[in-house]
Amino acid sequence: MGITERKEREKEHRKEEILDAAQKVFFEKGLMVATMDEIAEAAELSKGTLYLYYKSKEDLYLGVMMRGMETLYSMCENIIASDSSIVQKLVKFIEIYKEFYYTNRSFFRMSHFAQTPQFHKQVSEEMRQTCNIQSGKLWNLIDVVLKQGMEEGLLRSDLHPIEITLILWSSSTALLLRNDNEGEIWKGRGIDLTHTVDISNELFLESILTDRGRTEYAALKNK
Numbered sequence: 001m002g003i004t005e006r007k008e009r010e011k012e013h014r015k016e017e018i019l020d021a022a023q024k025v026f027f028e029k030g031l032m033v034a035t036m037d038e039i040a041e042a043a044e045l046s047k048g049t050l051y052l053y054y055k056s057k058e059d060l061y062l063g064v065m066m067r068g069m070e071t072l073y074s075m076c077e078n079i080i081a082s083d084s085s086i087v088q089k090l091v092k093f094i095e096i097y098k099e100f101y102y103t104n105r106s107f108f109r110m111s112h113f114a115q116t117p118q119f120h121k122q123v124s125e126e127m128r129q130t131c132n133i134q135s136g137k138l139w140n141l142i143d144v145v146l147k148q149g150m151e152e153g154l155l156r157s158d159l160h161p162i163e164i165t166l167i168l169w170s171s172s173t174a175l176l177l178r179n180d181n182e183g184e185i186w187k188g189r190g191i192d193l194t195h196t197v198d199i200s201n202e203l204f205l206e207s208i209l210t211d212r213g214r215t216e217y218a219a220l221k222n223k
Helices: 003-033 036-043 047-053 057-081 086-103 105-113 125-151 161-187 193-208 211-221
Strands: none
Touching: 003 036, 003 047, 003 057, 003 105, 036 047, 036 057, 057 086, 057 105, 057 125, 086 105, 086 125, 086 161, 086 193, 086 211, 105 161, 125 161, 161 193, 193 211
């Protein structure tokens, strides 16, 4: 191994150590309360060293958040690689997102907070572009499936794949966040918000399927 390669590996290892420490602190305290001093202490590094790798606390927050995005991407990539039909893949995408919410709750919350305009004012352009590339990979996975569904006559061809994804993603996220914050309150009113998410997704999926797609979807539900 050459000197340059060794230094690059050491740099990547240090970045992962910093992300490990930041993840622990952010999960415990959130962005607003957490400080770079606390993260530096958790990483057993000086605060100045953190800034050599990440330009701001917000950049570091996005660095941790992208770990969650990579997890979700891997989960979705497995669906793409399967032999399932297009309708089955769409159903699995929906199920995977809910599974991600339950098994990676802290990452899910981070993703929501990172959408606020105030947050992005503090993010460097370099980190913004890195995050856009990562999220773009995820959107492209779903885009491929939706386009194939349209080509096969299972999905309505008058709809735009990205708009379909945006609507489904936004509605699911909004309800899951409400469940996260108000789940017990709604249970007291006789409403299980996790069931509400399922109903919302089912209604939306049926609305974008063609008659042939709905027939296949109905058969899947009756299995």
